[in-house]
Amino acid sequence: MASPAGGRATSAPLMGRDEEPSIFELSVPGRRAWSFRTTALPEWTAEELVPDEHRRDDQLDLAEVSERDLVAHVTRLTHRQYSVDLGAYPLGSCTMKYNPKLCDRAAAIPGLASAHPATPAAHCQGWLELLVELGSRLCAITGMEAITLQPPAGAAGELTGLLLMRAWHQSQGHQRTKVIIPDSAHGTNPASVTLGGYETVTVPSDRRGLVDLDALRRRLDEDVAGIMLTNPNTLGLFEEDIVEMARSVHEVGGLLYYDGANLNAILGVTRPGDMGFDIVHMNLHKTFAVPHGGGGPGAGPVAVQGRLAEFLPGPLPVREGDGYSWFTPPRSIGRVHGWYGNTLALARAYSYIVANGGDGLRRVAEAAVLNANWLRQRIRGSYDIPFDRPNMHEFVASTRSLKKATGLKALDVAKRLLEEGFHAPTVYFPLIVEEALMFEPTETESLQTLEALAEALERIAGEAVEAGNAEEGRAAPRTAPVRRVDEARAARRLIPTFDARPLAVGDEAAATEASPAARFG
Numbered sequence: 001m002a003s004p005a006g007g008r009a010t011s012a013p014l015m016g017r018d019e020e021p022s023i024f025e026l027s028v029p030g031r032r033a034w035s036f037r038t039t040a041l042p043e044w045t046a047e048e049l050v051p052d053e054h055r056r057d058d059q060l061d062l063a064e065v066s067e068r069d070l071v072a073h074v075t076r077l078t079h080r081q082y083s084v085d086l087g088a089y090p091l092g093s094c095t096m097k098y099n100p101k102l103c104d105r106a107a108a109i110p111g112l113a114s115a116h117p118a119t120p121a122a123h124c125q126g127w128l129e130l131l132v133e134l135g136s137r138l139c140a141i142t143g144m145e146a147i148t149l150q151p152p153a154g155a156a157g158e159l160t161g162l163l164l165m166r167a168w169h170q171s172q173g174h175q176r177t178k179v180i181i182p183d184s185a186h187g188t189n190p191a192s193v194t195l196g197g198y199e200t201v202t203v204p205s206d207r208r209g210l211v212d213l214d215a216l217r218r219r220l221d222e223d224v225a226g227i228m229l230t231n232p233n234t235l236g237l238f239e240e241d242i243v244e245m246a247r248s249v250h251e252v253g254g255l256l257y258y259d260g261a262n263l264n265a266i267l268g269v270t271r272p273g274d275m276g277f278d279i280v281h282m283n284l285h286k287t288f289a290v291p292h293g294g295g296g297p298g299a300g301p302v303a304v305q306g307r308l309a310e311f312l313p314g315p316l317p318v319r320e321g322d323g324y325s326w327f328t329p330p331r332s333i334g335r336v337h338g339w340y341g342n343t344l345a346l347a348r349a350y351s352y353i354v355a356n357g358g359d360g361l362r363r364v365a366e367a368a369v370l371n372a373n374w375l376r377q378r379i380r381g382s383y384d385i386p387f388d389r390p391n392m393h394e395f396v397a398s399t400r401s402l403k404k405a406t407g408l409k410a411l412d413v414a415k416r417l418l419e420e421g422f423h424a425p426t427v428y429f430p431l432i433v434e435e436a437l438m439f440e441p442t443e444t445e446s447l448q449t450l451e452a453l454a455e456a457l458e459r460i461a462g463e464a465v466e467a468g469n470a471e472e473g474r475a476a477p478r479t480a481p482v483r484r485v486d487e488a489r490a491a492r493r494l495i496p497t498f499d500a501r502p503l504a505v506g507d508e509a510a511a512t513e514a515s516p517a518a519r520f521g
């Protein structure tokens with residue numbers, strides 16, 4: 001056990017799946033966690049609420065358990081789960097960092113948490129003030145002039161941004177057909193381009209791992225609506241030619257879209273607006289302390305330069321005289337989410353920004369970049385580093401050589417890390433790196449945790465080299481409640497059942513039939 005911070009101790013509670021009964025096995029007819037005094041409605045009310053033909057006449061198959069058994073069951077389940085609150089989670093691109101509890105407390109303030117979204121503006125001035133203040137801070141952070149807080153995720157922000165791009169070109173009298181994306185881009189980028197009604201044109205990366213400027217120039221013409229870029233890109237490298245790229249795209253009348261998933265690398269240091277971008281989405285759930293990945297809804301605000309403000313989704317919170325009100329821009333593309341977006345995620349992000357202040361946000365970026373460079377330097381003796389130069393908040397390693405020598409794949413390393421008490425890094429992304437392992441330690445991990453992670457990675461590579469094969473790696477994870485799954489089959493033929501007995505091929509139908517839980521699937 002190398003360190004108290006990461007390490008093997010945390011994997012112990014994950015063991016013991018076989019002994020644990022499912023909630024249905026705990027069920028005893030008549031047992032209740034909670035009972036209402038009466039559920040009887042006057043007959044006419046029931047009839048009015050749910051017409052006869054929509055009422056079920058058989059009993060629901062629900063587990064019947066006491067409150068005590070229910071709490072114990074759910075608590076046991078949470079102990080088998082890995083989470084950001086338990087240990088390091090170096091999942092590159094996703095920025096799975098520890099989120100301060102202060103931000104949850106701020107979002108739980110009753111005046112914020114209990115407000116109904118239909119409350120008239122005059123009665124929720126505090127909420128509107130928060131949204132306006134958050135918007136102006138996000139504009140200051142990104143170097144933009146106007147913003148919508150509505151989109152509920154990064155991908156939703158991307159679509160919003162592309163619709164804004166469409167609206168802009170429409171207003172210029174010439175609808176364009178293509179959007180350029182680097183080959184290292186996140187999968188949501190081309191998907192959003194297609195949804196936005198454009199054709200994707202890919203631009204290759206050069207030997208530096210950066211966009212090939214000449215190749216980009218060759219793709220630019222009057223049909224290009226714009227370019228979507230992540231900077232630093234998904235290799236964790238800063239696009240050094242960004243100002244030149246912006247000039248070239250603007251010269252043909254295109255717009256620059258900034259995918260802000262990696263914003264934590266540049267907070268308080270540089271801004272997309274200063275680099276020449278026109279549209280920016282932020283992933284508040286990656287950069288600004290909003291839990292995600294099953295932890296709750298996210299937020300993907302989109303900020304723009306002034307000339308695009310009139311197209312923003314509405315309604316927008318605005319300052320008016322001494323107070324605040326809602327305003328829909330004249331040429332708005334319309335709503336992109338119900339009401340005003342995931343407002344409690346917005347409240348968390350606001351509290352995080354205010355608690356850190358400008359200097360604190362800059363330290364976030366500095367620590368994120370320092371941690372990632374430290375880890376790259378430390379493991380470069382054991383793993384390939386395809387682009388071995390100073391990186392930003394994340395970097396990409398590879399098991400290419402290890403695979404050749406021992407058969408150890410990126411997937412094996414990821415599974416072995418689970419046994420060591422760490423969450424796996426992102427694997428096989430970006431697509432341009434063979435056997436990719438993408439690490440983002442984030443700014444919240446201590447040196448001790450980074451050391452334990454590096455030691456675990458060295459141990460995994462070392463045992464493969466020593467044995468001359470990848471046996472250990474292939475056997476992992478031996479401590480997790482679920483061992484290796486057939487990834488393709490698991491995704492394509494999902495069987496939502498608690499019955500963990502291994503299925504023979506062709507048994508899926510029988511299992512679906514037998515399981516009460518599967519009826520909800």
Ligand SMILES: *Cc1c(COP(=O)(O)O)cnc(C)c1O
Pocket residue numbers: 093094153154155156186188189230234259261262283298300
């Ligand atoms: C996460 C991510 C996205 C998509 O954001 P979501 O909030 O998950 O929809 C887009 N681009 C990059 C580079 C990302 O890491």
